[in-house]
């Protein structure tokens with residue numbers, strides 16, 4: 338990238354400044370800034386006439402909830418849920434300091450730019466503009482800004498759902514992560530992928546055992562070698578297709594756009610966004626960590642690997658059967674964390690408002706409901722019977738590699754996308 342421009346970048350309706358300010362509050366685990374971010378957004382909401390409340394299960398792990406009263410008490414409330422935390426960023430790999438919030442080259446740079454301080458900035462800006470015009474929503478809108486999503490949400494959404502379910506009283510539908518982003522179809526039209534399902538999580542530990550001992554002796558049952566064989570089997574394994582309701586519309590759309598009939602080939606041919614869609618076709622296993630050995634001349638008695646397993650809604654049992662069959666008796670398989678899958682259908686007041694808002698901003702656009710592989714706080718709110726729609730509206734430039742931005746180096750969001758997102762959310766709040 339070019340040298341960061343500290344001049345006077347465009348700040349459409351303040352959303353760029355707000356996004357940049359939020360990125361500068363380091364809410365990664367090392368930054369410990371969730372309370373500062375919560376106090377910052379609470380002040381913004383207070384300034385708009387809302388009455389936000391801060392909640393902490395653990396010290397400094399803050400969430401904020403505010404309810405905007407609607408004019409029609411007969412209508413169910415809408416939840417707008419976002420997380421304030423971000424994942425770590427290794428500054429050595431970045432073009433800009435990851436918590437600088439630089440605005441340069443028409444983009445806002447920094448950790449959280451798309452995951453998901455963009456949405457926090459867009460929602461606050463859209464609601465501020467609507468309220469300033471004298472608007473009131475017909476249904477109650479509950480705005481929740483949450484801690485700990487990236488680590489599973491147990492200190493944020495998970496705890497609030499258990500300890501303070503009253504905050505979400507009357508909510509039947511939610512918007513939040515992930516989805517809502519556009520994809521250029523090549524003929525000038527765009528598709529917007531809205532998340533209606535998320536894959537479930539099964540984090541596994543593979544453990545190999547042996548006698549261990551002196552490195553000068555012969556060790557037929559070396560646990561490192563057994564573990565290595567097991568993880569190679571995992572890496573080479575291609576799991577079978579697992580069809581789910583939530584992927585049907587995206588598969589059909591991709592076939593139509595590309596002419597490819599095989600679902601994997603069709604998603605591949607769609608473009609970079611295919612990286613987000615392909616994992617929804619099957620259970621997946623990513624090897625994420627290895628641990629073994631203490632000293633150069635000691636064969637260890639144990640070796641471990643971490644596997645991030647993700648299952649298609651309805652196929653959790655199959656995931657465990659797949660991995661056990663794969664590794665046989667080379668290693669023990671242990672589940673260390675489980676997160677439910679969720680799935681809903683794309684019908685009702687909120688999907689109607691999503692379609693209308695996108696159509697108004699981008700006439701002729703197609704809305705494609707889909708499953709996404711990324712876990713979200715939607716799974717916690719699902720326990721209260723709240724249907725989650727992943728809708729973080731971003732009109733992205735053609736060819737933009739959105740999938741690589743999530744947890745990636747040089748995470749950034751185009752200013753034009755934020756501006757369009759604010760307009761789409763304003764229309765959405767009008768319609769919802």
Ligand SMILES: [Zn+2]
Pocket residue numbers: 420452453486514
């Ligand atoms: Zn996120």
